[in-house]
Structure formats: C-alpha cells, structure tokens
Amino acid sequence: MIKSCDVGSLPLIGDVERFLEGATRFESSPTEKTAKYFERMIVEGFFDKLRAGIDVPNYPQFRDMSRMFLGMIDGVEKAKDGYMETGILSLRAEESCIPEVSVIKENSQQIYERISEPFQVKVCVTGPYTLSSLFVYRDREIFSRVGEMISQIVENNLFNGKYGSVSLVAMDEPIFGLLDDPLIDRGSEGREHLRKAWESIFHTAHSKGIQTCIHLHNTADELFWEVEPLSIIESHVDDPIYQTGKTKELLESTDKFLKASVCITDFDSLIRESITVASQQKISELTINEKIAETWRRVKSGNLDPKVFLESDRLMKKRLIKIANKFGVDRILYAGPECGLGGFPTYECALEYLRRVSDAVKTANR
DSSP, X not given: OOEEBOOSBOOOOSOHHHHHHHHHHTXXXXXXXXXXXXXXXXXXXXXXXXXXXOSBOBOOBOSOHHHHHHTTEEXXXXXXXSEXXXXXXXXXXXXXXXXXXXXXXXXXXHHHHHHTSOXXXXXXXXOHHHHHTTBSXXXXXXXXXXXXXXXXXXXXXXXXXXXXXXXXXEEEETTTTTSXXXXXXXXXXHHHHHHHHHHHHHHHHHTTTOEEEEEESOOSSOGGGGOTTOOEEEOOTTOGGGTOHHHHHHHHHHTOEEEEEEEOOOHHHHHHXXXXXXXXXXXXXXXXXHHHHHHHHHHHTTSSOGGGGSOOHHHHHHHHHHHHHHHOGXXXXXXXXXXXXXXXXXXXXXXXXXXXXXXXXXXXXX
C-alpha cells in the first residue's frame, strides 16, 4: 500500500519572533513562555497534518531549513557574503536535537491519545551539498565535514516509542543538480566526498531499519543512484525521473523506490495555470505577471479564496496511478506534494491541499 507523506513546511501563523525565540529556548528552558508557545505550535501543526489524513507527516517546518541546521553547529559564523568556517565543526551540546522533533517525542502520548493510535513521523534534514553552497570558501572536503554534522544530527533525532516513532528520514538537497559546480565534476575527489557524506547520513537511519529518502529539485546528475543506503527518491512533478523508462531499470538494478510527487506546490505556478486556462486567447508574459500580482493582492486582502487555485484530488490520483502503472506499484512507497507548502497564502489552504493528497492516495489504493 502506498502511504502519503509531506515535504514539511507550512505557513507560519501567529507571532514569528516569539516562535523563533521559543525554538532556541525549548531544549534549555522548556517551561519558558516562548518555549511553551513554540511547543504548542508544533504539536498543533503536527496534529493538523495527521487530521488531514497524512500517513507519515514531517515535523511542522516553520523555520528556514538552512539557518536552522547551520545554527546547530559550532565553528560556523555568518559573514557578509555567506557562512565561514572559523574552527573545527562540532555540534553545540545544547542544540544537538532538532527542537521540533523533541517536541513531538515529548508529546507523543498526547498525540497518540488524540488520534487513538501510534503515529509515524518523518524527519527531514538539509543535505551537505545545499548547506555547503552557502559557504564563502569551499574545498573538496567540505561535504565530508558538513555531512558528519548532519549524520550526528540524524543520530540524535531518531526515536521509537510506544506512542510514536520515526519511520522515514529525508535529506533535502534542492540545490544539487542546478549548479555548474566543478567541485563535483565526474571523477573529482569532491564528488566522492559528497557521495560518502550522503552514505554516512543515510546509513545512520538505514542501519536502524528506518527508510531513507532524498528530496531533489533536479535529477539530471545521477550521483544519488550510487548511494546504497538510500531507499527512496523524490523530485518535482514534471521531473524526467517520473517519465523515462531508464528510471524503471535503475530502480530495479539498485533496489530503490520512488515517492510519487502528485501535486504542484509553487503557488505562482498554480495561479498562472488558472490564468492561462481561463484566457480565450494567447496572452503576453507581462500580462500574466500583472494578473498574478493582482491575484495575490486580492488573496491577501481576503477578497479571493486561495483554495480555488488548488489542484484537485482527481488530478493527483491520476498522476499517482500513471506513475504506479509505469514503474509498478511495488516501486512506489509514498506519494505527496512535490515540495513544502510554506509559500502558500494561508495555513488552512495548505491543510486543504494535504487533505486532497490524502484522499487521492487513499482512493488510488482501493
């Protein structure tokens, strides 16, 4: 049976500064007011994902992923043009756990009692390639140094309890494959360092029987196929990985699986599609952009319900069935949105999209 999951992010409602301060205080001062506020937001966000019907929800991601993980590492400082290594990298002792995961773990009984069954959670981390792209100076070994930190973070954030457990670890590498980067040219030492860093991170979870996934925005560079402890690959709806026969051969020869991305999450693209479909004639790019801007003004003023731009569960089901028929249902372990929903206009709009994803997966499984 195919399970539904999400990539992670949601629009943050409420007091942003209070939430971010609470995230930094939760581990050291969990009873402090901002920490309790952070805790409540995470518990409610996670419960909302479960209530929407998502089988394996990611912890609610309301923060910038890159800053979130770089902030857990000593020996890194923010400079004018990016980040710099100022010493040997090490995890800050007081920040070795992801606060969002700690909240879910510590509130697992409460979550269990609200849904009346044990739950599964997905933990996502930012990959070493994407994090290293933010550094001013990069050498071929930076992937190994940063990768070791991410591997330790994964190790510290796995739990398996009576009420809930981590069943899926995903590494987000949205930058990989989008840049012409000589550090990872084929045959280079940097490329080998990156491959080994990925293997180390995934091995940490895989060795404990937890499924592993890589989240990509482009799959043209096929290095990920060489990573043995990687189980599942996901990319965007229109990525060639979901369309080519070569994928089927590689899935079988490497014994890997797909997460089927069944809906578009770039809200500008959803608005654009609505505009072009509604137009009776060809319109210029300038006109389309003007209409997109006007649509956003109407949405933000409350004069237009953003849900009208969401893709239907029927279209999502159609995409899922097409992928399952092409590669075999046994090679599709999960289905969900192509990316996070943090850029959606409203929290409720994002939850409605997750409800549609859940409905699409459930009906496709029948």
